[in-house]
Amino acid sequence: MEKDQLIAEMKKIVGEENVLHSKEALYAYSYDATPGHIYMPDVVVSPGNVQEVSAIMKFANEHKIPVYPRGSGTNLSAGTAPLKGGIVLLMLRFNKILDLDLENLIAEVEVGVVVQDINDYVAPHGLIYPPDPGTVKTASLGGTICENSGGLRGLKYGITKNYVQGLEVVLANGDIIHTGGKNVKDVSGYDMTKLFTGSEGTLGIITKAYLKLVPKPEAQASMIAVFNTLEDAGNAVSDIIAAKIIPATMEILDNSSIRTVEDFMHVGLPTDAAAILLLEVDGHPVIVADEKEKVLEVLKKNNAAEVTLAKSPEHKEQLWTARRMALPCLAKLRPTTFVEDATVPRSKLTQFLKIVTKAAKDYNVTIGTFGHAGDGNMHPTIVCDLRDKEEMERVHKAMDVIFRGAVELGGTLSGEHGIGLGKLPWMELQHGKEGMNAMKAIKRALDPNLILNPGKLIGEC
Template sequence: MLNDKVKHELISIVGADNVQDSRASLLVYSYDATPQFQSMPDAVVAPRNTDEVAEVLKLCNEHHIPVVPRGSGTNLSAGTTPVEGGIVLLFKHMQDIVEIDEENLTVTVQPGLITLDLINAVEARGLFYPPDPSSMKISTMGGNLNENSGGLRGLKYGVTRDYVMGLEVVLPNGDIIHTGGKLAKDVAGYDLTRLFVGSEGTLGVITEATMKLVPMPETKKTILALYEDIEAAAEAVSSIIAHRIIPTTLEFLDRPTLKVVEEYAQIGLPTDIEAVLLIEQDGPQEVVDHDIEKIAALCRDNQAIRVDVAKSELEADALRTARRTALSALARLKPTTILEDATVPRSKIAEMVRAINDIAREYKVDICTFGHAGDGNLHPTCLTDVRNKEEIHRVEQAFEAIFHQAVELGGTITGEHGVGAMKSPYLHLKLGDEGIAAMKGIKQAFDPNNIMNPGKMFAKSERKRVVVHT
């Protein structure tokens, strides 16, 4: 609990309406979208502008109070769970589009802006912001920046990081810095911009960001390829890329995922086959026509039993939406859904899918797999029940085996969900002790009192995800 002096100072900075510490409001911000993590904050604070953020950080730094910046809390790595208490920082007063610059093709946003609102606003001007995390209807840009969010269009267009041109950041000592700018080229100093992107709120608070936009693609087409064999689908993915075609989207859903998605979305997806690939290409009409034709042929060459081109944008949109609902659909089946994002080089997709299935069998757990196959970014998703301690233990072991396997194949423990509190015990698998030591040096330099989102990124112990904090 905050002492009265600190509470009053917070109120004097942001106003009484913007400091909450009732049991009910603390409870609301005690968890995020990650199963099994909960921990109460001491207060919820909503600054109204950058200067107030700076004042709050200075105060917290002085009193060594943890600060957890939070968007909509859609992250899946317990990145915004206040595991060490302190203040949850909300951005409900900072959700504007500051500027759309049509000459420089940039948009400048505040952290509280909903991703889809950004996308819709720029598309209305004929411009395109490609990163499209599945949670984009509710996720905020601040969250996307701190997590370096991916999305379905990442294969062709990259991730959030690839669109950040400049940031305004408040450091733990209250300093406000500006990195980058509306500049296609800028080598003045270290790349602080990209250091903050994906740093999960552990180095400072992003209060404004200038993002790159690209011209809106002229058109797009969507196809669905059906497979009787999961590995054939995976081989098709490798084959498409190896034939020098980079589709916008190249998604994979296995049979169990298909079944629940169809039950949930009811759009006529086949449920009696082993896997589908949902593939989209955008660009100029001729290119799209040509690529889609070639992709369809490559799918057939790799044993697709059927390839359907969506007949209309309406049908295509239904397919995309169905894919985006995969997590929600799966979450209905069992009390606990644990979705992971082990990622491998795309040439290793078939091998990784095979390994996941072997591991699920070995530990006798129920794993569905879907995800961004073209990126090598799979989402093995375990349907389980946290109350069944014996099963949960096996789930833990299975995921640990999956992470090991991903790293062994040249992959990583997390492609887009982040490390947070949940995956910090596994980070050394990817970075080694030397890599983690280098990261700790950076953390120490920016945040010597460890107030910024403590308990994230760096593991304190071998604690696994299933410990519940209350």
């Protein structure tokens, strides 16, 4: 179809003011937070209600035009990159919290709402919506549902899929369906809610969600522990869980990340430490006091060189600086930053960190690793220069070793950032041919013309 005709049809559906097609606008939506993936779309369309989404999908399906749903564009797997041209479907006009049901502890929320805004809305009622990716203040609910995002509280509270109870979805042919809802228990039919959660925009356009909320914990205790060997840090992580304590947060930074943060921030981090762990236990004050003591015991037993307890919320923020600043500080080192998120069973954490350290050394690339130690979800962060072909070859070799290493340890390519385009080469390694075929069959059944975010997550069908 001619581009002008496509633009005219989109304007008929959503109104002229909700269609962008200038060269500058198209360029602005040609990429997301992932480096190295720039593809020009033909048009950017912002629908304002589910009927408009349905009309767009019917038209796109009939004319076999690719559609790329997009929230805030903060994903790290090129999930919104318009690989084959077509329509970028910007969902940010879906910006309302429709209902807060305090009897059922359920919020009904449109997908363009920013995740932090959900928390701010429910906080006066003593509630939280736990999924908290680093981008909690910018990411849209729809993006976090489609990436099945996690965050710092994943260990105790779980990830997005644990809080999405129902969805409104527009299918590739324009049909509008509803999955799940307010029922805590619901085994009527396939679990379509879970299928769409984490589907990276390849199976349908999500327009609203029913979200489970939980009571805000009454008390917290936070601390930072310094270790001189990776083994001690890794063993401390396993031993805390083995002691039947599930901290809300258990984060790790390796030496390379510690040094980089200290170079930029000068906050007094121990630059010769092999690793630091940041921990928080939360819940009823009596349980928190008990768990804090047990955690301190485990840290001591595993040779923590130093442990500092947060004396106030402000002090906690200060201690947490290292974790919050790890990525921004690493990103300052070089022009290009790849944040990976290979994940292993937590008992294999030390082995995995050693694989990453060796890959960095063998291929002479700079990798800082930090992440959600309690979930075994690491973020090996490779800083480099995309323009340097020779360096990029070494970067890709290091990535190959890291992803293969994770899968060989019984891990996964992605704990929370999704597959998108970047990790496609390793998908068959993790899922096998048969596993990939099953996923492709689901895609073909729901999107026979392959118009929804084509080429992503499972590759070509």
